[in-house]
Amino acid sequence: MFKAASFFRIADDFTLPPPEALEEALQASHFLPCGATQPESSGWVPPRGNKSTVLAEKVGGQLIVRLCTERRPLPASAIKDAVEQRIEQYKQETGHERVGAKIKKEFKEEAIHSLLPRAFTKRSSTTLWIDPVNKFLVVDSGSLTGADKVVSQLLEVLSQVPGSSPGLMARPVQTTMSAATAMAHWLASQEAPVGFTIDRDCELKMPDDQKSTVRYSRHTLEIDEVAEHIAAGKVPTQLAMTWNDRVSFVLTDAAQVRKLKLLDVVLDGMQDKGKDDDGFDADAAILTGELAVLIPDLLEALGGELAREASASSTNGANPVPELAAA
Template identity: 80%
Template sequence: MFKSASFFRISADFVMPPLDALEEALQSAQFMPCGATQPESVGWVPPRGNKSTVLLETVGPQVILRLCIERRPVPASAVKAEVELRVEKYKQETGRERVSSKIKKEFKEEAMQSLLPRAFTKRSSTTLWIDPVNKFLVVDSGSLTGADKVVGNLVEVLSEVPGSRPGIMAKPVQTTTAAGTAMAQWLASREAPADFTVDRDCELKMPDDQKSTVRYSRHTLEIDEVAEHIASGKVPTQLAMTWNERVSFVLTDMAQIKKIKLLDVVLDGVQENGKDDDGFDTDAAIVTGELSALIPDLLEALGGELSIDGAAPQAPARELAAA
């Protein structure tokens, strides 16, 4: 269910709006495929899949949503070629040698409108998990930009819930120690934080214009060479780790996790207890349960969270609606 995770912190006084009202707001913003000349369409889809029409799923106290984005990407080269044809035709018809930027802009818009219906659509969906117990928003995205867009759409939906009020804040989690700095310390000292182990994949990059990069894949990292790279100034940007022998993942220098994988000790329990009819509730309960414990441990390993008034710069806050 979650292959990646970007974390957002919501304030302690966040209150979920009535779920039936939120479901109604989601239905009003449900996904519709792109029209013939529409470059992008965004909307909510059933987390359980096409067999369901429910857009808000709850598993225990956890709330699961899914945002779908469909795009009609038109290659820039195709637009350029179409504009050039229109420019040449315009010159022949008018006898002019030069074409103003305003007319070129109009040609570009016309070219896009003519090419869009012929472009193939690309569709992707992203799962969003609201954890009202631990006060987290977790987005299944390894890109903060992509995750922020999902949260932005959630903000829009919550603002449409009758009786809602603004003022509850959600922002990307900030830690006392930067993830890149912490990973460098763990690798240089060959000592992982409590409840974690360092695995066999790593990427180190020089933070300069050249950005020279060294990657290790399925290779022991407890070697002098890794420490020497760090001493020379290279910063870890990705590091494979395992938490409590239960979940493996890759930590990035932006404090996001990718390539999340539940290990056998977790999956064996699922096989013993069985799944529900479509497996959704079981999968959601297991994944959110594991991440609910992993995330606080990871943040503690990174020195803990900075408060809203922390010294480090804070990302722009998102306003969520509360009942």
């Protein structure tokens, strides 16, 4: 269900809206495929898949929704060729040797409009989980930029639900210590934080124009060479870790989690699924249950979460990030 995770903090006074009202708001923004000349379309789809029509799934008090996005990507080279053809035709028809910027812009718009109907579409979907008890919003994305866009659309929908708090906000979780600083300390000291182990994959990058990079794959990291790279100025940008022998993942320098995977000790505890059960409820309950404990442990390993009133004015080593608010 989740292959990555970006964490957002929602307001303490947030409560889930009535299921019927939320479902109606999501249905009003349900996914529709791109039109012939539409470059992108996004909307909500059933988290259970095509066999369901429900857009807001509640499992054990948790809310799960899914956003689908369809794009018609156009190669830059195809647009350039089409524009150049129009420019040449314009020169021949008018006798002008120079073409103004305004006309070139019009040609580009015409080229895109004519090419879009022939472009293949690509779809992607992103799952979002709202934990109303611990006040977390988790997005299945290893990119904060991508997660921001999805969260903004969810907040827009929530703002349309009757009775919802105006100005509902969500902000990326900020910690006292940046993930890069924490990973550098763990690697240099060869000591993982409590409850975690360091695995065998890592990326170190020099924070300069050259961006010199060293990668270790399936290689022990308990060696002096790693500490020497850090002492020379290289910064950890990715580090494979395992939490309590239950969940493995890759932590990034932006404090996002990628390559999220439940381990056998968790999967073996799952009960056999019934014949008529699509497995969604069991998968959702297990995954959210694990993440609900992993997230606070990870934040503690990063020095703890910044006080909410202080995070807006100071990040103390963490990357500053904007709050997202519903209109």
